[in-house]
Amino acid sequence: MGPEDSVALPGEHVLEERGVELADGSALRSQVACAVLGLVIEKPSHGYEIGQRFENRFGAFLSAGRSSIYAALGSLMDAGLIEKMSGRSTTGVRRGAKAGAPYRATARGARAYRGWLAERVRSDPQRVEMLGRMTLAGVHSVEAAADFIARYEQECVREAQELARPGRSFASDSGGVSSLVERLLIEERRRMIDAQLAWITYARAELRAVGAGLVDEAERR
Amino acid sequence: MSLLSIEHATKRYRRGRLERVAIKDVCLEIEPGELVAVWGFRRSGRSTLLRVAAGIESPEEGVVSFEGRDLARWRNSVLGRRIGYCQMPSSSADGGLVVEQIAAGLLAQHASPKHARRRAQEMLLRVGLAQGERLQCHELDGAETVRVAIASAMVTAPALLVIDEPTNGVELLERDSILALLRSIANEGTAVLMSASDAQGLSGVDRALSIDSGELHGDAKPSQAQVVQLRRAESGARWR
Numbered sequence A: 001m002g003p004e005d006s007v008a009l010p011g012e013h014v015l016e017e018r019g020v021e022l023a024d025g026s027a028l029r030s031q032v033a034c035a036v037l038g039l040v041i042e043k044p045s046h047g048y049e050i051g052q053r054f055e056n057r058f059g060a061f062l063s064a065g066r067s068s069i070y071a072a073l074g075s076l077m078d079a080g081l082i083e084k085m086s087g088r089s090t091t092g093v094r095r096g097a098k099a100g101a102p103y104r105a106t107a108r109g110a111r112a113y114r115g116w117l118a119e120r121v122r123s124d125p126q127r128v129e130m131l132g133r134m135t136l137a138g139v140h141s142v143e144a145a146a147d148f149i150a151r152y153e154q155e156c157v158r159e160a161q162e163l164a165r166p167g168r169s170f171a172s173d174s175g176g177v178s179s180l181v182e183r184l185l186i187e188e189r190r191r192m193i194d195a196q197l198a199w200i201t202y203a204r205a206e207l208r209a210v211g212a213g214l215v216d217e218a219e220r221r
Numbered sequence B: 001m002s003l004l005s006i007e008h009a010t011k012r013y014r015r016g017r018l019e020r021v022a023i024k025d026v027c028l029e030i031e032p033g034e035l036v037a038v039w040g041f042r043r044s045g046r047s048t049l050l051r052v053a054a055g056i057e058s059p060e061e062g063v064v065s066f067e068g069r070d071l072a073r074w075r076n077s078v079l080g081r082r083i084g085y086c087q088m089p090s091s092s093a094d095g096g097l098v099v100e101q102i103a104a105g106l107l108a109q110h111a112s113p114k115h116a117r118r119r120a121q122e123m124l125l126r127v128g129l130a131q132g133e134r135l136q137c138h139e140l141d142g143a144e145t146v147r148v149a150i151a152s153a154m155v156t157a158p159a160l161l162v163i164d165e166p167t168n169g170v171e172l173l174e175r176d177s178i179l180a181l182l183r184s185i186a187n188e189g190t191a192v193l194m195s196a197s198d199a200q201g202l203s204g205v206d207r208a209l210s211i212d213s214g215e216l217h218g219d220a221k222p223s224q225a226q227v228v229q230l231r232r233a234e235s236g237a238r239w240r
Helices: A031-042 A047-058 A066-078 A107-121 A125-138 A142-162 A176-220 B046-054 B071-078 B098-107 B113-126 B130-134 B142-154 B172-187 B224-239
Strands: A082-084 A086-088 A094-097 A103-106 B004-015 B018-030 B035-039 B061-066 B083-086 B160-163 B191-196 B207-212 B215-217
Touching: A031 A047, A031 A066, A031 A103, A031 A107, A047 A066, A066 A082, A066 A103, A103 A107, A142 A176, A142 B035, A142 B207, A142 B215, A176 B207, B004 B046, B018 B046, B018 B061, B018 B215, B035 B046, B035 B172, B046 B083, B046 B160, B046 B191, B061 B071, B083 B142, B098 B113, B098 B130, B098 B142, B113 B130, B113 B142, B130 B142, B142 B160, B142 B172, B160 B172, B172 B191
Parallel strands: B035 B191, B035 B207, B083 B160, B160 B191
Antiparallel strands: A082 A103, A086 A094, B004 B018, B004 B061, B207 B215
């Protein structure tokens, strides 16, 4: 097995196999499907249990009924990212998958999931661009800009306040790697907020200077 | 009636002909058991706000009331008793035993040395420094220095703890535990007003405000729902 094929990392419940590379994962265009894939990688499960874990873990962010979960499982199966668990004989020859068997991730699914995560963890420059354009469209005076800045600051401060609030943990275990990853993600978000707050302070200084300039100009007239 | 109420406070500093407004028309109310953080950069006015809240400085305009009384008149009787102010962290350069430094606040109020020492030992346990009793102040690291400062301020069982940048000089991985300590102090009924220079300092607080050029932004008082929750927690703490 080459380095590209050896994809299961410690802690990932995936099927190590050399499978046929199926058509690339368009299944991962859906956030629900990605979330379902993550849950299957975390722990092989039946559809019903995945639905319950989905609700517990992602219910606050994503809305998905049971039919959406099964649709996501179907598309992930079609893309070869998960499969139904099947028995194996002692010689390693696969027996047929059982209809009611739990789902588990394939090695390809685990790799695709990590790639998807890495893309999403980065900030999306298009989103920032879009917000910038929306701001330009609706903010036309120093006062309006100052009000926008104040509201933006409150949003940042509120988010910082909510981060790592006791009892808001979304990791499945209380210690270990999941907990570490959770802390690291929180820290990454905090540092983003620090940068946003620093920008707000700078923006206020600019606005004050512009405001003072406008007053001087008005007095000269 | 709020525990602390700052109404339209303005404070200026003058150097020669130059005048700088440190805080401007600031309003802030704090309830018992509330953990409030004020975020701001250096020279934003955050430290001045905390000193005004603690009664160390008086505003030139506006009124600061503590437990319904004008703090300007009563500060000598409440500062160091009902209000604990944490000074950071030059104390690590001070000499003497940690336990003596913590007991100093009580000794200044004519408590018996035996009582002051026992209370200081209790506070060391409370802030998670059980091993600190025999340490000298200069032997403390950043986080331990902050814990000792908190213990020193809490030794008189104040109703309000004011602490300026509690995570300043503390190792990155130890900062959350300092913030958790402050959270637990608030949960026991002591209001905590702290300043923060980064987002980490705002984690898990009841109310987060920001200050820039002396102007305070955010909710000047807790919401009605927060007040109800805090009063319920306070009465629960009283019965425990």
